[in-house]
Amino acid sequence: MGQTIAEKIFSQHVGKKVFAGEFIIAKLDLVMAHDTTCAWAIDPFYEIAKKVWDKKKIFIPFDHAFPAPNVQMAKLQAKIRKFANEQGIPITTDGVCHQIMSERFINPGNLILGADSHSPTGGGLGALTIGVGSTDATIAMATGTCWFRVPQTIRINVNGKLKKGVFSKDVILMIAKKFGPEGGNYRVLEYGGETVRNFSVPARLTLTNMSAEMGAKAAIIEPDVQTEKYLKENQRPYIFDKKLLWSDSDAVYEKVMNFDVSDLTPQIAEPPDIDRVKTVQEVEKKKIKVDQVFIGSCTNCRIEDLDVVYKMFQKNDLNPNVRTIITPASKLVFLQALAKGYIEFFTKKNAIILTPGCGPCLGRHGGVLYDNEVCVSTSNRNFTGRMGSPRALIYLASPATAAASAITGYITDPRKYL
């Protein structure tokens, strides 16, 4: 019987052929826990172990609130630093965990556990990267293994050529509207079709990242020439093998869904749920005044995103009533932006550049919202209270829509500002 790519990766990490529905204990290639989830893993860790299973396979980034914005966060980070020192694990402070892992560690076919809900991001590289809580990360750090129920896969085919001003973020918002916050629960979402094949890895990471918002256990894109290109650029030469890491033609899917995006226009998710998606054109008519624009997060602040924003800001000034915050996803992205002159340019345009990391996405620092304020964000979550006051309103959109809104001061369709 044929297997999906997810079943193949699980099989390779169990040592026998496994299929959806089976309970397994699988070996892991990497375990990630960050500056909050790692803190909760430490006391339980010492309850069950003294040393981590392999210090080279544990990744601890400080990204959620770094440098520490308050005493409580500083306390959590001090606790993690002590643990990391005891275990001989270096702490990375170079940006958002999922971005750093994509740039440096994730290879196609890997099975990776991340103590963060947006762990499916890494699936854009053809790996299974699964989000868990701190206790699962604890056990994984101690044993190098984790238990799983092999999930069913939903295949999502996306076809059609995107129009100018429409990006992978718009595609995934349109899909999220269809799925809702639970439509992918417990499943692997496997993306394919010509549109996805034409996406670069950074654009793919936006699809897999947002899959977490539909409840997915993992999201995955079979590796191809785009994956080869990305890995080569990031010093990890790779040649893809369809037999090894593509779903078989007779693999069993729970469901196959087809989307045509030829006529798709820019999309935006209204607060407070991921599936309240409308066209930007429609929302623009409401003349919604914007207080803050956030271009950042693991969803959308790679250099390709900043290229788009740069071009738009070249032709237009930023609205002085909007706080425009740009947070490069990683040190690498920051350096790329620096080399291209973007950092100086954005600064002179009065945008606020923050250190690479999660930034204001989770409301802990660097751009917290007050009552009734409106934010257009390129991140992935528009929950009530996510970015500060529970009375603030978060709209999710592409970097282009965010940039257009920063120019006009209202939620704005980006197509006339490209």
Next chain:
Amino acid sequence: MNWIFGNNINTDLITPGRYNITTDAKELSKIAFIEHRPEFAKTVKKGDFIIAGNNFGCGSSRETAVTALKACGIKAVIAKSFARIFYRNCIDQGLLSILAPTDNINENDKLKIDIEKQLVLNITKKKEIKAVIPPLMIKLYESSGIIPYLKKNGLGSLKKLFEI
């Protein structure tokens, strides 16, 4: 008492990011639903139930959502469905998260859980509600969570959990 919630209650509502910066369970119990339902943490009593609709615990992987509810003394979360990371975290911490139809459970209904028969008993309404409580969850509930289980039985005992 039963605390009734709707669909898609996310972990940002249970333990909001701005308050979610402590490893202390008692401190976490004070911030449970601090903005979404401010009276919750002040008046919740040991043995209370949370009753919810679909996709309870969606969003962030923060395990503090489970730690906080457990520290508040919540006996079980009963919902029509759970988001996967929250559900795993409940299994790991030994907090009963029970799948059952919840539409006809009211705030003051007296509830009892029959784990063996996989039932939620609504004593007030004299109704038996069929529920799903998987064997792994029962085993870890009885062990007060996977960490105490592994501490007692050794790391090698992880495999045994799946031989139920």
